[in-house]
Amino acid sequence: MSEYLEFQGISKAYPGVQALSDISFRAEAGRVLALLGENGAGKSTLLKILSGDIRPDAGGIVISGEEMSFPTPRDAILAGVSVIYQERQLVPLLSVMENIFPGALPKTALGIDKNRLRAEAKAVIGKFGLPIDPDEPVGRLSVAYQQMVEIMKAYTRNSRIIAFDEPTAPLTDTETDILFRLIGDLKAEGKIIIYVSHRMAEIFKITDDVVVLKDGKFVKAMRTQDTDERALIQAMVGRDIGDTYSNLSRNEEYGDVLLEVRGLCTDALDDVSFSLRRGEVLGLAGLVGAGRTEVVRAIFGADAIEAGEIIFEGKQVRFTEPRDAIRAGIALCPEDRKEQGLILSRSVRENVTMPVLSKLKKGLFNMFLDRDAENRLTQEVIDQFTIRTPSINKIARELSGGNQQKVILGRWTNEKVSTKLLILDEPTKGIDVATKAEIYQMVCDFAKAGFAVIFISSELTEVINVSDRIIVMHNGHITGEVMRQEATEENVLALAMLD
Numbered sequence: 001m002s003e004y005l006e007f008q009g010i011s012k013a014y015p016g017v018q019a020l021s022d023i024s025f026r027a028e029a030g031r032v033l034a035l036l037g038e039n040g041a042g043k044s045t046l047l048k049i050l051s052g053d054i055r056p057d058a059g060g061i062v063i064s065g066e067e068m069s070f071p072t073p074r075d076a077i078l079a080g081v082s083v084i085y086q087e088r089q090l091v092p093l094l095s096v097m098e099n100i101f102p103g104a105l106p107k108t109a110l111g112i113d114k115n116r117l118r119a120e121a122k123a124v125i126g127k128f129g130l131p132i133d134p135d136e137p138v139g140r141l142s143v144a145y146q147q148m149v150e151i152m153k154a155y156t157r158n159s160r161i162i163a164f165d166e167p168t169a170p171l172t173d174t175e176t177d178i179l180f181r182l183i184g185d186l187k188a189e190g191k192i193i194i195y196v197s198h199r200m201a202e203i204f205k206i207t208d209d210v211v212v213l214k215d216g217k218f219v220k221a222m223r224t225q226d227t228d229e230r231a232l233i234q235a236m237v238g239r240d241i242g243d244t245y246s247n248l249s250r251n252e253e254y255g256d257v258l259l260e261v262r263g264l265c266t267d268a269l270d271d272v273s274f275s276l277r278r279g280e281v282l283g284l285a286g287l288v289g290a291g292r293t294e295v296v297r298a299i300f301g302a303d304a305i306e307a308g309e310i311i312f313e314g315k316q317v318r319f320t321e322p323r324d325a326i327r328a329g330i331a332l333c334p335e336d337r338k339e340q341g342l343i344l345s346r347s348v349r350e351n352v353t354m355p356v357l358s359k360l361k362k363g364l365f366n367m368f369l370d371r372d373a374e375n376r377l378t379q380e381v382i383d384q385f386t387i388r389t390p391s392i393n394k395i396a397r398e399l400s401g402g403n404q405q406k407v408i409l410g411r412w413t414n415e416k417v418s419t420k421l422l423i424l425d426e427p428t429k430g431i432d433v434a435t436k437a438e439i440y441q442m443v444c445d446f447a448k449a450g451f452a453v454i455f456i457s458s459e460l461t462e463v464i465n466v467s468d469r470i471i472v473m474h475n476g477h478i479t480g481e482v483m484r485q486e487a488t489e490e491n492v493l494a495l496a497m498l499d
C-alpha cells in the first residue's frame with residue numbers, strides 16, 4: 001500500500017480563538033495537496049502541529065497506518081516530516097552548507113569536516129541546478145534562495161512528507177518556476193506534499209487535491225481537476241464574490257499634479273521621471289529587482305538621492321528621512337512587513353495608532369492620551385479590513401500572516417493619518433482572495449477622495465487591473481507607460497524585459 005498522511009480530529013484553541021476544530025483529512029503519496037482558506041482559517045496552525053512546533057488539544061496524526069505523536073520538532077523530523085514555513089527558519093550567520101546539514105555535520109577528529117560538507121552541499125545544490133555558493137552566509141542570500149536552501153535541507157533529510165506554507169509569496173516568476181520543478185521532482189519520487197498558497201493560479205497548476213478550511217473548520221476536500229477557481233473561492237469565503245476587477249467602483253476624475261519626479265538617480269535608479277495627479281492610481285510594474293521599491297524608497301526619504309528633483313504639492317522637496325515624508329502626507333506600506341512595518345511584540349492597537357498618537361490627545365494642553373478615541377480608531381480599522389483578532393490588545397505576532405498585513409494597511413489609511421499620497425509595495429502578499437478585493441476597492445476609494453496612490457505589485461493581473469496607468473521598469477529605469485484600457489499581461493511583460 002502506498003504511503004499516506006492522515007489528520008484525525010485535530011483541534012487547537014488559543015485564548016479567544018478556536019484556531020482548529022476537529023480537522024480530519026488524508027494526503028496521499030505522489031500527490032500535491034493544496035490547503036486553502038482565508039487569512040486566519042488555521043492553515044499555518046495545522047502545519048505547526050504537523051511539524052511538532054505546537055501540540056494539538058485533541059486529535060492525532062497517522063502516517064501510513066502508524067499513529068504518531070510529535071511532542072517536539074525533532075520527533076517530527078525523525079518521522080520524516082519537513083515543514084517550510086512562511087517565516088524562514090535558517091540561521092543567517094551560518095553558511096549555506098551548514099544550514100543544509102544542521103546537526104548532521106560530518107565530523108573529523110578536529111571538528112567539522114568542512115571539505116566533505118562542502119562537497120556534499122555542492123552535490124545537492126547541483127542537483128537542484130541553483131547558482132548558490134555553499135560557503136555564502138545564508139543571511140546574504142535573497143529571500144528566494146533562502147527558501148531554496150530550506151527546501152534542500154528538507155530534501156537531504158530524506159523527508160517523506162514536505163509541507164510548504166506560502167512558498168511563492170517572496171519569489172519571482174523564474175524562481176517560482178524552479179520551485180515548481182522541484183515540487184514536481186519530489187512528487188515523482190512519491191513524497192507526500194502539502195501546499196498552502198493564496199494564489200489561485202498556482203493551485204490549478206501544481207496541485208492534485210484540495211482541502212478547504214474556514215474559521216478553523218473543515219469545509220470540503222476534492223480533486224483539483226473536479227473544481228474551478230470560482231467554486232473554490234466560494235468554499236473559502238462562504239459566498240460568491242463575483243469578478244473582482246469589473247466590480248470595482250473606480251475614480252473617474254483627476255485633479256492637479258500632486259507628485260512630480262524628474263531625473264531621479266540613486267545607486268539603483270537611472271533618470272526616472274513621471275508625474276501623478278490627485279485621484280489617480282499609478283501602478284509600478286516590472287520584474288523583481290527592476291527598481292520599483294527603490295523609486296518609492298527614494299521619494300519617501302529612505303534611500304539617498306544622487307540627482308533629480310521631487311515636486312510634491314507644487315513645492316520642491318527632498319526628504320532625508322521617512323519621518324519628514326510622513327509629516328508631508330506621504331505613507332509607505334513596505335514590502336517586508338516584518339522588517340519595516342510591524343512591531344511584532346506590540347498590540348494591534350499600538351501598531352495601528354503609532355503614527356497618529358499626537359492626534360489622539362485630550363485634557364488640558366492635550367496632555368493625555370485619549371484611550372477611548374484610540375480604541376475606537378483601532379476598532380474601525382479592524383472592522384474596515386475584517387482583521388481577525390479576538391481583541392484590539394492582541395499581540396501582532398499572534399495574528400495570522402495575512403491579518404498582520406491588514407494591520408499595516410490600516411495604520412496608514414485610517415482617517416486620522418492625513419495621507420495624501422499612499423504608496424503600497426506588494427500590499428496583497430499573503431492576503432486571501434476576498435480581502436484582496438477589499439484592498440483594491442480601498443485603493444479606488446482613496447483615489448475617489450482626491451488622494452493619489454502608487455501601487456507596486458509583482459502579480460501582473462493585479463497591477464494592470466487596479467491601476468489607472470502603469471509605468472513599467474527594468475534595471476532601474478522606466479521602459480514604458482501603458483493606460484489600463486490598453487494594458488495586457490503581454491505588453492506589460494514585454495516592456496518589463498526591455499533593456
Ligand SMILES: Nc1ncnc2c1ncn2[C@@H]1O[C@H](COP(=O)(O)OP(=O)(O)OP(=O)(O)O)[C@@H](O)[C@H]1O
Pocket residue numbers: 014015017018019037038039040041042043044045046388389397398399400401402403430432
Ligand atoms: N501563537 C498564537 N497565539 C494566539 N493566537 C494564534 C497564534 N497563532 C495563531 N493564532 C490564531 O489562530 C488562528 C489561525 O491562524 P493561522 O496562522 O493558522 O491562519 P492561516 O490560515 O495560516 O492564515 P494566513 O493565510 O493569514 O497565513 C488565527 O485567528 C490566529 O490569530
Ligand SMILES: [Mg+2]
Pocket residue numbers: 043044045086165400401402
Ligand atoms: Mg498562515
